[in-house]
Amino acid sequence: MTFKSLTYYISVTVIILTLNSCGVVTKKYETPDDEFAAQYRDTLVQDTTSMATLSWKEIIRDSTLQDLIEEGLQNNLNLKSAIENINQAQASLVEAKLAFLPSLEGNAQITRSKTSQASLNLGGITGVNLNTTSHVGQLTSSWELDVWGKLRSNKRSVVASFLKSQAATRAVQTQLISDIAIGYYNLLALDAELKITKETLANRIGDQETMVYLKQSAVVDGAAVVQSEASRYEIETSIPDIETSILEQENALSILLGRAPGAIERTSLENQTAYSDLKIGIPSTLLRNRPDIQEAEMTFRGAFEDVNMAKTYFYPSLTLTANGGLSSLSLTDFFDNSVFYNLIGGLTQPIFANGENKARLKINKSVQQQAFYDYKLAWLTAGSEISDALFLYKKAKEKQASRTLQISALEKSVDFTEALLEYSSSTNYTDVLTTKNSLLSAQINGVSDKLQELQAVIQLYRALGGGWQ
Template sequence: MRAVPLLLAMLSLAGCAARVAPPPASTLQVPQQWRAPLPDGGSGLPVDAAWWQSFDDPALAALVSTALANNGDLRVARERIEDFRARVRAASAALQPTLSFDTSATRTRTLSAVTGQPYVTNVFPLEVQAAYELDVWGRLANATAAAAATLRGEQANLEAVGLSIAANVASGYLNLRGLDAQLELAQATLALRARSRDLARRQFEVGYSSRLEWLQAQAEYDTAAEQVPQLQRQIFEQENALALLSGASPGPIARGRTLAELVPPPVPSGLPSDLLRRRPDIARAEQAIVAANAQLAATRDQLLPTFRLTAAGGIQSGELSDLLHAPARLWRLTGTLAAPLFDAGRVQAATDSAAAVRNQALVTYENTVRQAFVETENGLDAVTRLREQVVQNDARRATAAETLRIAHNRYANGYAAYLEELDAQRSLYAADVARLQLRARLLTASVDLYRVMGGGYSAPAGTAR
């Protein structure tokens, strides 16, 4: 009877789970509309999962598909998923009973308490044991839920890596086509500068112009010639970067449509709240909260008593030959109730740590959502402003082309020095380069907009929303 008060005291102490600090108050506010207007009001279309196909470039589509299949970072992310799947199986296995067997052979020489003479005994046991922990408080279930939520977070991370790889490949390919166009422009300009240089040299030789004009023409030719190897080096490095992204060795990249033939896809429509369902990084942050909450519950319940059932049965004999023919049959059934009485605050400290991890996950989620809003606002504004720049560049180029036409006629008719035509050539070349760069930037801005709006992502099955 003396054990009853002790047992009651133990249950009273263990029945009080560890104290849990409350979560921080949320300061997240989801805007109703975008601050930046949708370019052209938006297309009204949802975000296409395979948005890179909207460029209608088979080479680009093939390159992205190859990267999604072979990229090294994606392969690592897939292996991480297999790792966390195994962790979920390990956590859920704790909810199931365990079964084991034990056998041994013992030979003992000891003294008889009756005769005082030594004697030898043999023991040959064979025992099967089964054990099962009753998950009364849900501690094991919470640990399994934490592992499952972490797995879903890793699945979302795989989607995030895939989305990033697709966007990087598409942007890299579009930049490559922009460099190709700049190289064509530089080579064409070099041919024009060569003709101008030869003309200036002939005019100098016949005494029609000064040696200064010839040297100026030669300097312009050298400047244009300098651009060619620089662009060739950038193209070479861009091809290698794309090969690395696609999981291949350094080498040339197949081309499809030219920069002039590539058209930005329509801007998709959507509200800020749609990002909460589409962005994989937000989904991962959300699952981190779920996992932290479940782990907190499992840690807190460590102060509660555990119930464990153990059953064992087997056979035993003193002679090996009798083990299977005439053994003694033995069994036992044990029920264990255990709870900590004093742990110097270990469980409470672990609970406080788990609560802090939960709070970090909440703040990280809010920061991730805000970052998604900022990136999307910037992406929408970038597309709008780049389109406006293209319009202004068209006007600038038209003016520069007309200026060059007038300057060339004035120089050809002897009304102006060659320096005027050189200045006009420089202005037109600068406008042409800016035009190509703007077109490439507009295309890559469209890629980035699809990335920040969560294009290509689908929520994992079972993800809570």
């Protein structure tokens, strides 16, 4: 190759690399505009700090529940599966990095051949050796120059996939913590409901005995006795349903903990105190704590790089290939004057692949747009979930204040109506039963109010992206 030719090829290569560095083929990634990340609706006073940055152990104070969550983080099968996705993505990342290095192959062979005498013009010459043996040992190396950014785009796409798998694992972890806590609180609420119902049943049995006595004293008639029996059996039949719900909740929690279905150790609802320092932070920055938003962005970023890579298929690939080694017809001369080598540089461009390249680019652009919509939806969903949890907490606190007064008033009403039933003919057992049923309903609703408060705090913590820091 002459100096002039060498200068020409070097100049062409420099121009190609310069064009690529200027982004003629591929583009630099920019985070999508998050102007759609609106302010929270109906919030408390916003602060620059957020409860999402706190450890889950600071939000959840029940030591028994903490132990269960630790067990779930160690044994939950969904979380283990998500971690395996990280391992797979990490291996893919190593593979993508190796694509920048030249390939190297070794080859050793012995070839024994015989030339037909008829194929040679020997002119009657005899004694010619028609058998030949060749010995070859060589190394071949090939390297694709990333002049259009295809390999770099592929690597960035794989990096995005790796980061996406990490975010997905964090999302599984935050959801797992939330599910275990909410399931645990559900179990405590069912325990409290069962306790209230059993106490009510004991009260109804006492009512039944009282009605029999009052009938004997001619204070009430037979209808009151039958009504008291029916009321007792109504409460009695509700207990198996509650016990079934308890069993189902225990089994559901067992699955989350990665253990066989069985009893769940727990405390009681009255011992629970909900975390109350509900700082939610600034939407435009702290929603970034949510793993699902991180996952959605990495999906978009990967799709963006896939579009970049699809663009490079319209341009020729530049490959350098070199091979060299030893070749000899005699094994004894294998290392004497037997060196050979080749150095080849080439541009490769499929001639009839333009339609395929256009289709690939169109598909990847569509996937990218779809990923953008999913990213936007993740932001909107986050804002909605935060608003829902805040409002749920606020209303639960309001209801608890009123519910306490309601239960107190109904307890007094039950005492009054029972006294009137015994000493006044103007009151019948239906009045007493109505008041007692109202009290039972209020007590059950009081349990629901407490559960709603506890769940709202956990839901808000998860909605803000807490649980993985």
